[in-house]
Amino acid sequence: MDTAPVDTAPAPWSVPPGACPSRTVVEVLANKWVLYVLGELGALGDGSAPRRFNELQRSIPGITQKMLTQTLRTLERDGLVERTVYPTVPPRVEYAPTPLGREAGQLAAVIGHWARSHVHQITTAREKFDEKAKQAVAPLT
Amino acid sequence: MDTAPVDTAPAPWSVPPGACPSRTVVEVLANKWVLYVLGELGALGDGSAPRRFNELQRSIPGITQKMLTQTLRTLERDGLVERTVYPTVPPRVEYAPTPLGREAGQLAAVIGHWARSHVHQITTAREKFDEKAKQAVAPLT
């Protein structure tokens, strides 16, 4: 796969009114389930074992079957994960990140790490903000 | 600000059913408008000038006034941007990233960069995927 040259000609960006292509890519990552799934799939190195559907669902607390399916589909469509179906009975389907998906997974991991290391700071900021807001609406007693 | 020790005790995560705090932080970043705004605010270095409301709106194509307001509010609440009001007439309001916001802005920038450098790859993957899907529903002619 991916035998085509990495770079094609920088053709004139005939961007149809308001449709910047790179934005569509940003907006793929701007999705919590995508981040969690990519993080899960891409967390480990190159040799990480492909994951199965239910396995993924269990490892991502709160995700529904629908959202997991939907997320995996778009990721497959975008070439970020590869879906392999083993026509056994019962069916066995495995999901593995593509090289590109592993890159995205690293971005997800970075975000996750940043999030974890600043939770407290942000939580505190929120509390402070909310408290001030409360005072503003109830200045007298 | 931030005179408290960066790290508090690793208290037992008494996470109320399904509410992982760090997730709420991830989910702040998992939002396209947040990414665009942070990218815009945090794009430049420490000495970047604060941005005004309309200025921001113009520099982020497609964002509505409502979304910009809403986004800036949550970012302010989370301690990622600082809002300064100059009680002049007409009103002048400036938005600047906090140090934390600048960090987040860098994450946004990284995502943006990754997106731009892989647009083509992903666009191609989408076309290929969609074409295959089309064949599947119309296999004979």
Added chain:
DNA sequence: CTGGATCCATAAGGATACTG
């Protein structure tokens, strides 16, 4: 086991009009 298909509630978000 791995989903597809539905139904339905809620949230996100755009358009518009109005205000200090």
Added chain:
DNA sequence: CAGTATCCTTATGGATCCAG
């Protein structure tokens, strides 16, 4: 200029049932 408020449409997403 910098919003707030409202309406209204669409998208998101959860729950449930069904099927290969």
